[in-house]
Amino acid sequence: MSDPFKPRPAFAPWDRRELPGLFDVEESARRVGAYKWIEMRLFEALGGWIATVPELDVKMILGRHCYHHAWHAELFDKRLPELREMNTDRLCAPANDAMEAFVEALHEPDAPELTIEKLVGVFRVLMPRKIAAYTFHLNGTSRVTDAPTQRSLEFILQDEWNDWREGEMLLQSLIDTPEELERAIRRQHELEALVVRAGGITGPGTIGTTTEVEGAGV
């Protein structure tokens, strides 16, 4: 029988977690606040659009996804006080003016004929950006000190992958003609231009690049 009192290393050989991480408490809180803000704007938009899309399958899928993003917002909201931000509304804000402009443009389509425009904004522009930002945070933060954020991000990313895939398949099933393809590309181009100006959902440096973006209003 092995001796239970024999000293063992504090970390198992396969545990490669390291200190420090890329973000201090303040930066982690700033990013989490921006994530909560974007998740809120997304679930509100999906909720609002349900009544405006005639396609029954899209209607039901938006209803389901809407809850997923609300849950993400709730997880981020709960994390903020743990990052010394007791007023969770203060950091629940867009990264910059350009990000706010992007969300305004994302929300714009209203008419029942514009399902492609609504879905492109969510599934071909915003969700890939969220997946990128969350993955960067997950990979860059200290897996020791920021483990609670990391755990939430892992659950959230699982939802994001599944929902993105479902949304992309919806779009592929809706885009049939050259005109519809043109609409999808045009919409993606318009919104991408805005999100590039914002520098990503937490502003310049969202995925580690630190170049300041001109005109982002930071």
Added chain:
Amino acid sequence: MRKQLPPEMLARDSRFVRTSIMDQILDPRNRKISERTIGPAKLAPGRPASADRARNLMHGIFTGEIQALEGAGRTMFDFDETEAPFALKLDMARQCWDEARHVEISIKLGEWMGTEIGEFTEATFLYEAACAPDPVLRLCGVNRALEGLAIDVFNTMKEFGDVSGDPVLEFCEDWMLADEVTHVKMGSDWLRRLTADDPERLERALDFQRTVDKLFSLGGFRGETDENPVHLARKLREMAGFSTTEIDEIAELSELARAEGKAAVEAAGSA
């Protein structure tokens, strides 16, 4: 996207046919139907056309679920956080997911019962209650009044599934009932929280609920006798946060609505 989307702008595919609830209630043919002596109105397998009536009711549930989904979604979008707090929006998002599942269940159950989308008309009364300008009114009109009605309807359908030997119907209605009790409770809890310091707002909301409750007792559609196709589910309503006084009041309103509905049909028939 605009705030406050009116009912006529609800987006539907070409299978759906819209009608007004008042046209349905005041249809002059109702008089002839009410003159026929075909036994009690309660949904029972032995009653003529009970299968058709159950299918019709199922289609009504299906369109109601779509509107409940749409209404909860709009409450998240139409209000900012000063009007609808973050936690309320989270509850509405959860309700969206639940209602989306109810739409799925209703479609599959409708197919099982032998009906198809668009076979019956759609009245937008549920969504209309979800257009109130105050979120508290929406919670009272939709979550407490109409989802309270949904509890009564689902319970009636569940019992019908049981007595008519349809385990699929019974199974589905039971699951939907569980969710609806949660939604009604959500309405009761938020009503208390949002009006804790505002008795006038509370009274306005309860007034709106009474109006909706009376309107949707639909000329005797819901009540506590064999003359009412849908029965008041007292026990489940208690679980959802209704007091006995409130349930008694709904029973009285239903009786009143039955008498008024009868008079309206007679007046329409003699006009």
